[in-house]
Amino acid sequence: MPGVPLEHVLFVGLVLFALGLYTVLTRRNAIGILMGIELLLNAANIDYVAFARYSGTPTDGQIFAIFVIMLAAAEAAVGLAIVLGIYRNFESIDVDATHSLRH
Amino acid sequence: MDLGNAASVAYSAPELILIGAAIGIVAADPVVRAKEQLGAAALLACAAALIAAIGIRLPFSERWLVQGLLRGGEGWLWSRMVVVDGFAVFFKLVFALAAFATVWMSLGSAEVQDSGEEGEYYALVLAATVGLFYMAAAANLLMAYLALELVSLTSYVLTGYRRHDRRAGEAALKYLIYGGVASAVMVYGMSWLYGLAGSFQYRAIHDALAHGAAAPLTVFVAVVLVLAGFGFKIAAVPFHMWAPDVYEGAPIPVTAFLSVGSKAAGFAILIRLFYPGLSEPGAGGAWTTLAGLDWPTLMLVVSMATMTLGNLGALGQRNLKRLLAYSSIAHAGYLLMGFVVLDDAGLRAMLFYVVTYYLMNFGAFAVVMVVANATGREDMDGYRGLAWRGGAVPAVAMAIFLFSLAGIPPLAGFVGKFYLFAAVVEQRFYVLALVGFANTLVALYYYLRIVRTMFLDRPRGDEGVVALDAHNAFLLYFLAVPTIGLGLYWAPVMALAERSVRFFLG
């Protein structure tokens, strides 16, 4: 891809990384933070693909990126499963607590 | 030696055993009603993996430490994805032992038993152990990342295993978020290393950096970012804050597993990247860092901060699990002392310490579990007069483990600390040694507080009686006897550690 220096791509990654960090730091909501993590991972992936691209042997970097995507999915699955678990197991308890506090 | 994929299968017996057992247990779960049998199977798998990792010791062979059928020595496996060398095998032994103890503990844990999902639980423990094995063996950023994530993901689940418990849910979520951020930052750092070296192989990274086109700052930035991921695993300051919450929320066997197995694996991965990867071996066991990459100074500060904040944090705790969590943070700091001295003696000491730490920390958590089983309590008051209300054996065992953690002879922990401090003093890191010693003093204080509560305080009568069943008693003996034994004669283990500071560099 002539005309775009590697550094520029890296800067795109860096900006994503910074925004991801910012998200992670400021969100108080777990899902918000998970979204921030996705940004961070995407930032890394841009770098992998970019380095792969500019190194002339693109396969390794791209494979790494694929693993990152896959593991991100796994993490999201676990994370949301935990969220779901909490939701399913605590809904009733909270109702009780609220109820008992009314007396 | 550089084996391709097909040839590598034969040499992956430990991992294959664990993977097979994990899958088998999940598959068998619906049909097996007595879940203890699944636990027993997991226990067997751990033992088998341990034996496979040790390999078969030939009576007439010079070489007694070999993995599986690989009697020819050390080398690459799986197209240079992992290595097999003394270092990796040593950690695999520790992980197999840790998994073994974890499963054993789980079998006697009220938190794990009768939850209805023990099958999955054992499978997840085994899966995490597979991750640990590969963490020790990874010689490649991709494998390191993958193995680390395997451990992390299974750990999140195991932490949240008691999902009817508020603390478990919160802990799991925290752990996941924290771990996710840490590993994401790490992956970003890894991308830079890849960019600089054009390869994921540690050796290639080492060569590329050694012939250094890269600006030192960039390498340093990348290394620090990677450290976020590794530091998270060993719970070093400032990546330690998840530990108390997670340790408290997780079932006790899992806590023990995390505090020992996961932490040790973090050290394994750390050492392999920073020593053969980012340093140059020299004569007489000394190492030198690559030019411009002054990570030892950084880690020196991390080490001191970790042990200090860990110990200070533990001082005020009244929940035993939290206290031990902080204590294990502090121990990461002690272990890092061996890490920063850039000498084989330091690594040797770390390896030895990992073994002793395994014994005493698992032991301490085992006692916590015994008490929690009987009384459902984890707070300090639940331990009041433990020795005088039926819990003499757990109390004495706890005292042994705690004194060992404090580093008092003739217990294993003392020997471990002795070697760490010896390495530090030998390399003239006197400030570090003094900080370390000051920390052992603080640590002694809170360990003694527990001992005092158990022995010196009299029970008030509302603490409940602690009975010890044979299963858990045997576990305590299994851990306590070597804790004393290693304090009296440790030459073989030290010899093993010494031989294990061997990295296959290709």
Place this chain on the structure above:
Amino acid sequence: MSSSAALFYVFAAFTIVCAAGVAFSRNIVHSAFALLGALFGVAAIYVFLAADFVAGAQFLIYIGGILVLILFAVMLTHRIADVAVSNRAAGRPAALAVVGAAAWILGRAIVATRWPVAAALSDAPTTHAIGDGFLGPYVLPFELASFVLLAVLVGAIVVSRKELRG
């Protein structure tokens, strides 16, 4: 500047804007949709970087899987909480400062380094090579990844299953 390069900058800008939306939006639903945009943008950048397989994976896994999961969770959250969860304002300046500092140094590092760049870049599709890689040198990670997914599957069931008794 070639048109493809220009297009790269456009997509880069789009990605960054969307990512900023994720970061700064006060409404988590808006954030989720911004994330969708950002992921699209990144996929597009992959295409420009000649990583078509990765781009495909990005579409399928990220947008098809992860984002749906996230949206599902967001909806769930809303249903429970009944309020739009906003960020706490107090943390923002500090976060900006910290992140800014980190980004500044990282930027300096990027600029300071002479990244190794190959003389000739091939634009050949890499899908085939990736396939070879998965079944060749990367077979262990590949297989292990499948084991990871299995473990995660089991694990997700364990933590999210409704309590069986009690």
Place this chain on the structure above:
Amino acid sequence: MDHVLTWMTFLPLLGAAVVLCLPSRSPRLIKRVAFAATLPTFALGVRLFAAFDRATTAYQYVDRVPWIASYAIDYFVGVDGISITMVLLTALLCPLCVLASFGIDKGVKGYFALFLMLETGMLGVFVALDFFLFYVFWEVMLLPMYFLIGVWGGPRREYAAIKFFLYTFAGSVLMLIAMLVLYFGATPHTFAIPELAPGGAAFDPRTQHLLWLALFVAFAIKIPAFPFHTWLPDAHVEAPTAISVILAGVLLKMGTYGILRINYGILPAATFDLAFWALAALGTFNIVYGALCALAQSDLKRLVAYSSISHMGYVMLGMAAFTPQGLNGAVLQMFNHGTITAMLFLLVGVIYDRAHHRDIAGFGGLAAPMPVYTAITGLAFFAAMGLPGLSAFISEVLVLLGSWRAHPRLTIVAASAIVLTAGYLLWTLQRVWLGRLDERYAGLPDVGAGELATLLPLAAIVLVLGVYPHAVLDLIGASLGHLNELVRAGAAAGPALR
């Protein structure tokens, strides 16, 4: 007498194992077995005393087995004149203390097992010739001591036990650093004390001084020297009688023994440089300060504890003189203080067992119901005062005589403190034993046979050593002469940092 020291050291441990196997419900059996377990060590001690070669300066009865070969750690034990004195003291006091503990009625099994472990630890410290082994025994001793104070002690036992433990541990970590530095400074690396000595010369003066001070603080805590002494009154007051005896009789000696064995032996030049301030001046201060504090105490046991601080000051002062008289006096004083203060604590225990308090003001005229007790107390008190004819006189005179040569002004101060010593002891004697009898105590029984059995052997030693001090002086003379020459030679060779 093959491996006699090893047997002596570990037989009590064996006894502890036996005790642990006995049924808890037969405390009398446990007590007897524990007593029996201390006797072989004592008997071997007597044989050792008879057979010890008093002429040589070499270590005798050496056992040396590689322990951890890769680190040059040996199981290396042996005695010279200095350590045999302490070994004998320990072997003597332990059976007496077991006898004195027969009144223990809770956790009997644990108590005696721990006590026997403690004996092994103490003997180990004195026989160890490998620094690592020394350190291990030094620390090992802490654990039983902690429990013995903490479980069987008085009302504030927890505080006292933890304070004792932390203090000593704080000192020993410094010792560990110094030990490692010495180890790595030696070529080839070794922990063997005879081979480390006088290896201090390998270091520059500044390092030597720092090492010396690190070791010194470790040992000074044990002595205990001001300002590291405040664990002692608490520990003594809270500990059960027999443990106070062991604390004062044996443990305090470890501090000064360590200084002689390690600081003097390995770092002679630094010893010579620093002895004035660290030992002589501090020792003198201890003498006066301990005596003054004793004067102000209202608790009998606390008073005795402070008197220990004062008396151990003489040891420090004597050591710092580098004269034969000073050194011999110091070691003799260690032994004598061990026996006398043991008597004092036993005597305090006697009255505490009867009256259940130790408040000096709450007594008076005990001589009336308890004449024998009072007579023995008088003997012990006057021995502590250094009355001629009793053992401590010889050692204090030797110490002061020896130190006059080196530090006349300090000696004047130290000697003046004997007035204070007489003051607080006589005043106490007057208030507790003499004067009008408090009617509450009119019916107190005099000392019984069991108590006499613990007191009379010590009284006999106090008397015999007063008239024939060479029973001990002959043991220590050669070794101390050798040590003195070593220090003086080291001081002559080693550059002083002044």
Place this chain on the structure above:
Amino acid sequence: MDPIAVTMLRWIPLLPLAGAVVNGLFGKAIQRRAGKGAVAAIAVAPVVAAFAVSVAVFLRLLGLDPERRLLLDVVWRWLAVGSLRVDVAFLADPLATTLLLVVTGIGGLIHLYSTAYMRDDDAYWRYFAYLNLFTFAMLVLVLADNLLLMFVGWEGVGFCSWALIGFWWREPVNTGAGNKAFIVNRIGDTGFVLGVFALFWALDAAGHGTLVFRDLQRHAASLDGRVLLGVPAATLVTLLLFVGATGKSAQIPLHVWLPDAMQGPTPVSALIHAATMVTAGVYMIARLHFLYALAPATLAVIAGVGAATALGAATIGLVQNDIKRVLAYSTVSQLGYMFLALGVGAWTAGVFHLVTHAFFKACLFLGAGSVIHALDHEQDMRQMGGLRTALPVTFSTFLVAALALGGMPLTAGFFSKDEILWHAWSSPYGSALLWGVGVVGAALTAGYVGRQVLLVFFGASRVEARRAAQVRESPPAMTGPLVVLAAGALLIGFLGVPESLGGANPFAAWLSPVFASEHVDAAHAAEAAHDARLEWMLMAVSVAMAAAGAGVAYLIYRRPAGSADALAAIAGGAPYRLLLNKYWVDEIYWAIFGRGTFALARAGAWLDARIIDGIVDGSAAVTRAIARLEGGFDARVVDGVVNGLAAATYALGGRLRRLQTGHINAYLYVVVGAVALVLIARLF
């Protein structure tokens, strides 16, 4: 001159020791089974036997050439450390033998006297055990061949003194007096041992480190020119040793213990606090006269202290009302005379006065004891009077001894005291001032002893009625010794009649082998011979003064009260109160040293408990505070929420419900912030 090796000397101290051990360990049983007689026999026999051995020693010495009169008995090697070598060895020369005879002889008499005097005491056995032990210690002191062994006796007698003063230990005032005696003595002893140390090392520096008297004498000269702590060695050594002597012999400023020591049984006062122990200081200085001869400055100090004590104590003695206290101050005063003699280099005179004083003062004390015994422990002279008829033997012996004390011509006291006064005038170290003080003291002595005799034995009886009926003369076991001692007080002086009075002075001749070698005495003697007329004149003055003193006493106390009260009221009674209160020395000492020490002790204890321990506990507290600070984050954020408070549980529930992550942002802040910090640090 090598000593003659013998083995007889050891028996002299050992016999009383054996008595002490037997009575000490088994006396109670013996007394119960066999009666007090057996106890008394066990106690008295060894002393008598020791006296016999002493006489044998004396005769053995007499049979030798004067130059060879030196017996040595080495018993065993006591201490040999470095260059220090001292043995348990006993040495008998004329000086030691003189003391030996006094101690065993007078001691024997007092033992005998005690058998009757203490008859009613239940602790009879204990008394004799102590008394025997004292005799043993005193004999060790006297016979010791080295300074260290002498110190054993020195402190040993101090211990026995303590035990006997507080013999009736139920009364705190008695034990307090004992403690005071012991502690004040210890002050002196400190000086003594320091002197020993200084001496040893001063000689050692010359290659002659020793503490054995014979060797000391041989090498004393090597002290010359040596300086210790900025003072000439000989002066420092002798001064320090003299501090010991002031303690033991109750000289200013350490004289305060002796009057209080009268709390003990009266025979004890006679034996210990008059005849023997208190003279140990004199003996020690005489023993070491060769050192003192090297130190003129010390001699001047000794003479000054002696003279001041002689005068000061005599003035106090004038107004005391307790029969024993008068004698106690008299003793202090007389000891002052002895030191005055030593201070002017008149060794022989000092020792001679020691001997004569032992007789007449022991007699006085025993006589006083007899009176007290007769009056059922009444000691106040204002409650006595007119006893000469009721107690004829006591009266006559007391009178003889009082005359001797008063220095009436031809009594023992006359010869010895005038010898001292003469030397005080004529010695090169003497002066008219010293003589003058001595003479005034002599007058006062005659005055107070006259007053005492008058108050006790003359005039009308002021005895309480209930006691008056029971007054009868003491039994023979008590009067016998009185008679013997009175005879001694009358006759012993003739052993030392100076040449100028036409005597042969056999006493001086007897001691001359010990003192002859010393130039002071020799030169002085030569000079003295030239001036017999002067000596006569001085003697006349002093006798006149003494007579005047006695006369004044007679004038005042001839009739009870009246004139004495008038005298007491002079100058508003201030001088009287001053004397009656012993110049308030006790009070001043207590205010300064007593209170000072206790204040220091309290300060030390405070420092210990508050500051030192405060620092220790404080540092622990600081550590905990830091821990709290560090954990505060944790505590506020996590513990408060997680650790099971009801409200927190609810909050947690709510948070979980909304999937709030609590403060994980803060955790992440730490992580990111730390990483940023590290990177920034690396950058700069």
